[in-house]
Amino acid sequence: MKTHLLLSLILLISLFSNSISAFPSQFFPNITHDHSHFPNFTSNPAWEYFKNFTGCHIGDQRDGLAKLKQYFYNFGYFPDSPSNFTDDFDDSFESALKTYQQNFNLNPTGVLDESTLEQIQRPRCGVADIINGSSTMNSGKSSNSHSSNLHTVAHFSFFPGRPRWTPSNRQLTYAFLPANQLTATVKSVFSRAFDRWSAVTPLTFKETDSFYGADITIGFFAGDHGDGEPFDGVLGTLAHAFSPPNGRFHLDGDENWVAEGDVSTSSLSSAVDLESVAVHEIGHLLGLGHSSVEESIMYPTISSRRKKVDLASDDIEGVQMLYGSNPNYNGSSTSPTSTTRSHQERDTSSNGVHRLITGWWGPTILTVLAALLLV
Numbered sequence: 001m002k003t004h005l006l007l008s009l010i011l012l013i014s015l016f017s018n019s020i021s022a023f024p025s026q027f028f029p030n031i032t033h034d035h036s037h038f039p040n041f042t043s044n045p046a047w048e049y050f051k052n053f054t055g056c057h058i059g060d061q062r063d064g065l066a067k068l069k070q071y072f073y074n075f076g077y078f079p080d081s082p083s084n085f086t087d088d089f090d091d092s093f094e095s096a097l098k099t100y101q102q103n104f105n106l107n108p109t110g111v112l113d114e115s116t117l118e119q120i121q122r123p124r125c126g127v128a129d130i131i132n133g134s135s136t137m138n139s140g141k142s143s144n145s146h147s148s149n150l151h152t153v154a155h156f157s158f159f160p161g162r163p164r165w166t167p168s169n170r171q172l173t174y175a176f177l178p179a180n181q182l183t184a185t186v187k188s189v190f191s192r193a194f195d196r197w198s199a200v201t202p203l204t205f206k207e208t209d210s211f212y213g214a215d216i217t218i219g220f221f222a223g224d225h226g227d228g229e230p231f232d233g234v235l236g237t238l239a240h241a242f243s244p245p246n247g248r249f250h251l252d253g254d255e256n257w258v259a260e261g262d263v264s265t266s267s268l269s270s271a272v273d274l275e276s277v278a279v280h281e282i283g284h285l286l287g288l289g290h291s292s293v294e295e296s297i298m299y300p301t302i303s304s305r306r307k308k309v310d311l312a313s314d315d316i317e318g319v320q321m322l323y324g325s326n327p328n329y330n331g332s333s334t335s336p337t338s339t340t341r342s343h344q345e346r347d348t349s350s351n352g353v354h355r356l357i358t359g360w361w362g363p364t365i366l367t368v369l370a371a372l373l374l375v
């Protein structure tokens with residue numbers, strides 16, 4: 001009897017301690033480690049929904065169009081916030097849509113064609129493409145006299161007023177939100193991402209334990225987290241960061257982040273590569289806005305299961321305009337040499353993976369439908 005009691009007690013304690021230690025790892029399951037448990041989703045529910053708008057044009061009225069207008073508003077495509085959006089495809093929406101199409105190198109038809117809708121449903125950065133009405137990306141560069149030269153003009157952009165870290169502060173510090181309890185593996189992802197930018201600039205980045213004393217603060221948050229830009233669950237908006245010298249870098253804690261391994265072979269269709277997103281957001285922290293160059297790190301969207309971490313010449317040109325070049329930069333390679341580091345530090349918490357399968361997938365799918373289907 002006593003033995004039974006003792007066993008039950010041990011079981012209870014171990015269950016309890018597992019549930020606590022599993023908390024931080026639920027953000028970073030090593031989902032490429034074991035594919036056997038995951039269902040293989042081949043169709044994208046968000047895409048199924050957006051297909052309903054195919055061919056929609058001025059004069060049309062379609063259920064749910066108001067939500068699409070809200071999406072365009074969130075990313076800066078409407079100059080003013082209307083009191084409420086209607087389901088009417090009106091002049092102002094057509095104009096916003098054409099600007100969007102121009103920014104993403106699509107035919108500026110003003111019609112919700114398939115390629116435009118495909119772009120809209122891609123996961124993306126939460127930072128607006130157009131800030132304070134001063135247009136960035138392609139659309140801000142087409143009104144000048146070089147319109148015939150559009151494709152060669154399109155490149156990097158800055159935040160309005162071109163904020164940057166002051167020349168007296170070239171050694172920047174960064175800190176992680178202590179409550180996230182990130183593993184060494186996850187922290188090393190950010191370290192590699194910072195390395196890519198310091199390789200081409202005179203800037204250096206050093207981790208500090210002092211969260212409130214750091215220049216750059218990094219944290220994972222779910223939903224509304226107090227800065228007026230709530231996250232939206234799986235996919236949709238992945239992360240956002242503020243311009244210098246603010247230094248805040250927020251990531252959506254509900255994403256299925258992949259911190260190591262080959263994200264492209266993940267059987268989880270919503271897997272997002274953490275380093276790719278980190279490299280992009282650090283660009284914002286340094287003062288870069290979005291770019292229309294699809295190969296650039298500062299392009300606003302990234303597909304799930306895609307790794308994109310190398311700075312393009314567009315990114316390098318932009319950041320060097322703000323800070324100058326690293327004296328050791330040879331003009332070609334931006335890849336740090338430590339890309340295999342994380343293999344020694346696998347976070348194979350089966351608890352995190354288990355939760356993802358049993359308790360996470362149901363709500364996850366619902367969240368995708370709710371947040372991404374914009375209903």
Ligand SMILES: [Zn+2]
Nearest residue numbers: 125126127300
């Ligand atoms: Zn961005």
Ligand SMILES: [Zn+2]
Nearest residue numbers: 225227229250
């Ligand atoms: Zn935020």
